[in-house]
Amino acid sequence: MTGARAPSAPPELPGYTVQRLIGLGGFADVFLYRQHLPARDVAVKVLLAPTLDDDLRARFVTEANLMAQLSHHPAIVTVHHAGFAQDGRPFLVMEYCSQPGLAERYRTERLSVAECLRIGVRLASAVQTAHDAGILHRDIKPANVLTTDFGWPALTDFGIAATAGQGGGAAVGMSIPWAPPELVAARPSGDERSDVYSLAATIYSLLAGRSPFEVPGAANTAPELVARIERMPLPAVGRPDMPAALTAVLERAMDKEPVRRYESAIAVARALQAVEQALGLPLTALDVFGHELGGPQADPGRPPAARQVGTRPASDEDDATRLRPILELDPASPTVHHEPTRQRPIRELAPGGAPAPGAPSGPAHLGPARTGRPRPEPASDDPALPEAGRGAGRRTRTGRPPRRALVGALVALVLVTTVAVAAVVHRVAGGPQNSPTQFVPAPATVDGVVPSPTGLTGQRQPDGSVVFTWADPDPQPDDGYLWGLLSLTEEAQLALVAAPRATVPAADATGQTCIEVYLRRTDGRYSATPAKGCVP
Numbered sequence: 001m002t003g004a005r006a007p008s009a010p011p012e013l014p015g016y017t018v019q020r021l022i023g024l025g026g027f028a029d030v031f032l033y034r035q036h037l038p039a040r041d042v043a044v045k046v047l048l049a050p051t052l053d054d055d056l057r058a059r060f061v062t063e064a065n066l067m068a069q070l071s072h073h074p075a076i077v078t079v080h081h082a083g084f085a086q087d088g089r090p091f092l093v094m095e096y097c098s099q100p101g102l103a104e105r106y107r108t109e110r111l112s113v114a115e116c117l118r119i120g121v122r123l124a125s126a127v128q129t130a131h132d133a134g135i136l137h138r139d140i141k142p143a144n145v146l147t148t149d150f151g152w153p154a155l156t157d158f159g160i161a162a163t164a165g166q167g168g169g170a171a172v173g174m175s176i177p178w179a180p181p182e183l184v185a186a187r188p189s190g191d192e193r194s195d196v197y198s199l200a201a202t203i204y205s206l207l208a209g210r211s212p213f214e215v216p217g218a219a220n221t222a223p224e225l226v227a228r229i230e231r232m233p234l235p236a237v238g239r240p241d242m243p244a245a246l247t248a249v250l251e252r253a254m255d256k257e258p259v260r261r262y263e264s265a266i267a268v269a270r271a272l273q274a275v276e277q278a279l280g281l282p283l284t285a286l287d288v289f290g291h292e293l294g295g296p297q298a299d300p301g302r303p304p305a306a307r308q309v310g311t312r313p314a315s316d317e318d319d320a321t322r323l324r325p326i327l328e329l330d331p332a333s334p335t336v337h338h339e340p341t342r343q344r345p346i347r348e349l350a351p352g353g354a355p356a357p358g359a360p361s362g363p364a365h366l367g368p369a370r371t372g373r374p375r376p377e378p379a380s381d382d383p384a385l386p387e388a389g390r391g392a393g394r395r396t397r398t399g400r401p402p403r404r405a406l407v408g409a410l411v412a413l414v415l416v417t418t419v420a421v422a423a424v425v426h427r428v429a430g431g432p433q434n435s436p437t438q439f440v441p442a443p444a445t446v447d448g449v450v451p452s453p454t455g456l457t458g459q460r461q462p463d464g465s466v467v468f469t470w471a472d473p474d475p476q477p478d479d480g481y482l483w484g485l486l487s488l489t490e491e492a493q494l495a496l497v498a499a500p501r502a503t504v505p506a507a508d509a510t511g512q513t514c515i516e517v518y519l520r521r522t523d524g525r526y527s528a529t530p531a532k533g534c535v536p
Helices: 054-068 102-108 114-130 192-208 222-231 243-251 265-278 387-394 402-429
Strands: 018-023 028-035 042-045 079-084 090-095 145-147 154-156 453-460 465-470 481-486 494-497 501-504 513-522 531-535
Touching: 018 265, 028 090, 028 531, 042 387, 054 079, 054 090, 102 145, 102 192, 114 154, 114 265, 114 494, 192 243, 192 265, 222 481, 243 265, 453 513, 453 531, 465 513, 481 501, 501 513
Parallel strands: none
Antiparallel strands: 018 028, 028 042, 042 090, 079 090, 145 154, 453 465, 465 501, 481 494, 481 513, 513 531
16 A cells, blocks of 8 residues: 655756755655755745646646736745756745644644634635636645744645646546535536635634544544535534634535625635624734725625626646646636526546545645745734624524424435445445455445445556556446545545546555545435555
8 A cells, every 4th residue: 555655856956955855745745945046945846757748837837827926915825936947847936934834733733713813814815816816726725824934824735736637627626624515516616605615614624623524533534524515514613712703704604505605705804804803803904905904794694796706817727736727717707696506617527637645634744835024914003894894793693494404414314324224235245355456346236325336456557657447336427436545644635536547646656556436426425435446
């Protein structure tokens, strides 16, 4: 079974001296370099050679330029330089941050409500700045928020490292614990409100010390998390100092129906400011060009009004580094649709797209961190929110009507029964075969139980990568598959694909390489147990 791979050799870069490795990812390594002039420490992200082709090289240039447009923001990581090393590998030179990032802090510290609010407003400002530039992040999570030497959050990984698409489609890299329901659906789709959800989920993690639908002491595999994300009401944060107004903000921002969420990241920021004001805290300034520092907050109980965020024409298109195209917003598409669950689509998944192996915890943080310019604290005399904003901040949501709660309870009961039946069927059918290259579980014959994929086999390619294929024992329209690379130390990071094929890059296929695959129906049901297979 594949463990941590060996790092790639750092390239020789004129004007820089390599110091040490910072982090490993599926498609990139990050090194600490010392820049000669001006003299400073920088983080250099180097893409791995086996992952590159002409299309990805061109995309790298485009995405580096897009990140450079955003890096002037005080809560977005700064890109100093981009180029190609003598051996052909693309690299990004970014500011280095020596302070613990949010992925480490939320698991090991109890952050105060005041600090969580301050971080939330600053991150929301960064997300709004990206949206105003026509860019969706799509992978906001604690591991993608670094911390500057001056204590500011710094959002990173705007798609330069994500799952590489193949053919005419594009892959959707997602970190399930912080992903909204529309991105874990059989046909993923999303818009800026998907980033709103993930932003709120990140704030939730800072407050709770866990991801939103992680249940302590219970199984927290990808299928369980997806089922909870799609059906389970948002659990309480579970801390005595949690303000009811902040609970209301998180519940609205993480509503399962996008049309009921805040329509923009700046609306989230203003709602968080309202909570600050209600608690008697200094207001954290909004760092968003073209937006007022304060404003009325809409009633949390009402659906948001339509608002267009994107200004740039659309272009073609846990914590491991992945290659994916940045998604730009289409100004011609409305933000809110008349149909409650309809979204502007993200491109469908390409068959065989590589997953995002790894988990939020690891030996080091991926991506750069800040050390450069100081970021001044916001003045304490920022314009106060009007009374409408204050009132909204104090309101609490009453939840969905009792009928919907009853339906949700019945769905949960059916799901538990289904999983129990699946476990019995799997026990009777038998476990995995001894062959390291094939696992053939018996298809379930009980109505309503989703069978596991069959015929999972893998073959190592001349370039060192491993291609796995499998079969759908009971094909249904629009079936999909969740697959991930198995590790001895980390839970598999799953990727959703439409075709029964997956490729593990050579960098992650050192030694015995194993994956697991779940069959996913369009109604959100999964195989009770995954198919597993290995290649020596």
